[in-house]
Amino acid sequence: MAHWLHRLGGRGRRLAAYAAGELPPAERSSVEIALAACPVCRREVEACRLASLALRKSSRVGLTAEEAAAFLPEVNRRIDHGQVRATRPARPDLREILWDHPRLGLASAFAAALMIVGLTLSQWGPFVTTPGNGVEVVSVDVDEDGSVMVFEAPGSTLKVIWVFENSSS
Amino acid sequence: MRSSRASFGQGLRWRFLLLGIFGVPLFLPGPGWGQAVSLQAQVIYAANQSGGVDSRLGNLAENLQKTFRYSMYQLLDAPKGSAALNQTWSVTLPDSRLLEITPTAIQEGQYNLTVHVHGSGGKSLVNTVVRLRRGSTVLVGGSSYQQGVLIIAISAN
Secondary structure, eight states: OHHHHHHHTTOHHHHHHHHTTOSOHHHHHHHHHHHHTOHHHHHHHHHHHHHHHHHHHSOOOOOOHHHHHHHHHHHHHHHHTTOSOOSSOSSOOHHHHHHHOHHHHHHHHHHHHHHHHHHHHHHTTTOOOOOTTSEEEEEEEEOTTOEEEEEOOTTOOOEEEEEEOOTTO | OHHHHHHHHHHHHHHHHHHHHHHHHHHSOOTTTTOEEEEEEEEEEEESSTTOBOGGGTHHHHHHHHHOOOSEEEEEEOOEEEEETTOOEEEEEGGGEEEEEEEEEEETTEEEEEEEEEOGGGOEEEEEEEEEETTOEEEEEEEEETTEEEEEEEEEO
């Protein structure tokens, strides 16, 4: 549980930095306290350390001039013939982005929720709550000779649209 | 080349998925689509003359007496009908006048109605848009009739 809270809190990168020895002393001690309570985090730190060691230990690859000249054309040839399968996309996929950046993930979820609410409300657009008697007069147009009054008598629950006709018309 | 194609394909899948999730509500029919509104118009003749209050007016009579100072209220007609969204329900009123009611938006319990009263000869007397809660009544009145006025009580269910 503590591990997931750490992941959500964006501590994954701090653990990696801790494993690489890149954290300042003050942060180191706070991470150590967190590690004491989180066995999964400890394993993660250990895995980071091992990976880092493995990378440091791996020998450098040296190519002869001929090999270097043939390398790129061979890669292109294999790609053109579909012999090499992409093990992962060139760009990180959405899940990876959201997982590595929990705040971005939360912001996206919030934006999506807002969008859904907005779209839903826009479907119900013309409605707002009607007043106490359940009647709202949105607009009134009368003949140019006439006039109109909208009122509600005290003690009555009725709303009235009263049209005054011009007596000459 | 292949890896960028695969990545492009995956990106496209995500975009279609998001478009599906957020785009579908845009194409859904709005609330009230296909519903019909039950409408009732009570055509009342009000005047200061003998005759009292028509008992057929029921609860409306009390409210009319609180609202106006006429001594006589007579129910001339009480047509009922229904109209779907953006369909017009027409009622002939005394003296060749015409009442047209068009529901323009429907949500559970609330209706937007366009109410149009035409005088004789098709002259527009009043054109109004009202928002009614289910069971509420709005009065449209003032048009002269005989010795008094016509009052139209409109309600929707």
